[in-house]
Amino acid sequence: MIVVLRNLDYAQIKEKLDKDDKIVVWSCNDCTKYCDLGGRKNLKALAEALEKDGFNVIRQELVGVSCQPPLIRERTKHKATKEIYKDATAVIVLACTDGFLKVQRVFRKKKVIQVGSSVGLGAYSKKGGMRLVVPLEETGLAPLVEGYTLEEVASKLKMKSGPVV
């Protein structure tokens, strides 16, 4: 699985939004969920926090995987969501780098906010959660069979781990 860490905290996300933005909060339900950044629970929590702070969230979108362009494009064509995406002005993406870039390409005329970045490959267990075992070269970390916790990696890379709110 792809290990995804966070670039932004909640306050930084809010700074990128305007009060009149029509916001879609978008989450991948695969790797990003296992990293406890995305998934149904974290998507809902972020959307509700924004609403509470007076932002106009018009949709919460949970996608099986965000790295598959046909799944993204389908949202712009399906009768149930077509109008929502036409109206939307901002999309907050909880996904890996690839998932974010693919959403950005489909919604190139909208404000698309990257919350997560890929840092390597991880191994997951219910007991131990996600651990980074094969880092990207750019991280400067060595591979580790035992893996690094996401907190350790975030601290080394000056990033953040876990849910936005």
Add this chain to the structure above:
Amino acid sequence: MVCAVEAVPYEKIKAQFKKGERVSIVTCNTCTRSQEAGGAKLMEEISQKLVQDVGIEVVEEIVLTIGCNFDYYDYAKPASDVDKILCLGCWAGWSVIKRKFPKIPVVAGVRTLGVPAMNEMLKVVTPEGVES
């Protein structure tokens, strides 16, 4: 989900086994299958060839939905009394097997090329002990 992988050439895999070795073969059924570097069909083919060409004894073949999830291994209850394990999963899957069976040599039958980011490939660091 998808990390980029390619199959290690069969001759390189074959060279890492000896006649009479008891081997278990594990494959991931996600990234490696979708890129024809793993999956049940390929595992069967490699297994049969290794039996014929080298004379190994295949103790078991395991297909895991995702090779980088420890919980799937726990459900699969893989044999621990083997001489070697052939991993047809990415290097994250290989790391999981190495951690579960630190005393058993784990042969990597798949190379991990990196993590895709649109048109770019973000390179990963090669773990010690895999075919790079």
